[in-house]
Amino acid sequence: MAPQTPSFKQTYLWQHPGWPGLVFDAGALEYDLNLARLQQGRLLGQMEAIGAADAQEVTRELWVQEAMATAAIEGEKLDLEAVRSSVYRRLGLADLPTHDRHVDGLVEVMQDATDGYQSVLDEDRLCRWQSALFPGGTSGLRRIAIGRYRDHADPMQIVSGRQGREVVHYTAPASANVAAEMQLFLAWFEETRPSHHTATPLSHSTPARSAAPSVNGIAPRSHRASVVRVNSPV
Secondary structure (H helix, E strand, C coil): CCCCCCCCCCCCHHHCCCCCCCEECHHHHHHHHHHHHHHHHHHHHHHHHHCHHHHHHHHHHHHHHHHHHHHHHCCCCCCHHHHHHHHHHHCCCCCCCCCCHHHHHHHHHHHHHHHCCCCCCCHHHHHHHHHHHCCCCEECCEECCCCCCCCCCCCCEEEECCCCCCEEEEECCCHHHHHHHHHHHHHHHHHHCHHHCCCCCCCCCCCCCCCCCCECCEEEHHHCCCCCCCCCCC
């Protein structure tokens, strides 16, 4: 398919004047966050009640389901047994290696993101994640650049429809601008991640707007001058 001419009828998130200063309305989210925390407490109580062995089995299956769902977002259908084998090995429950390097890479990235959520998110870490996801340096039959930002001249787009009648749903920043855009984003993420800001504890009985909860990497509206809608296309 020939490269599409970028069309910016819709304002993408990276084009917003306030990018990357994502914010949210703390008062509007507080009730749902309180409910989520209440459900989290109930879940932890149930996990403790069923015992360590059964809880470990639940954890294993949650990892497997997460890996399968993550791949499905990109239209990939992974081998279930290969995913289970990789998850078991990562959790120290099996010694046999997995024969699918792509599956191993996905599970490894998930584990690093989950266990190392308080670690700094920087260019090197992102590039190592990408290298793990494409261990052979290919995506399908196409060779791709791994371990670095893209540098191709044609636009990166999300496109649907038949050839000649394609619909462009999204156009990413030009390759020449990616490094600068990522530098802005990573600096903002580091500044606003929870380890740098202590949120007010919430309880399910807290009145609306009495606290300013924080969402990972996104500051409450009262802490930011400009507002960028978090549900806009990135």
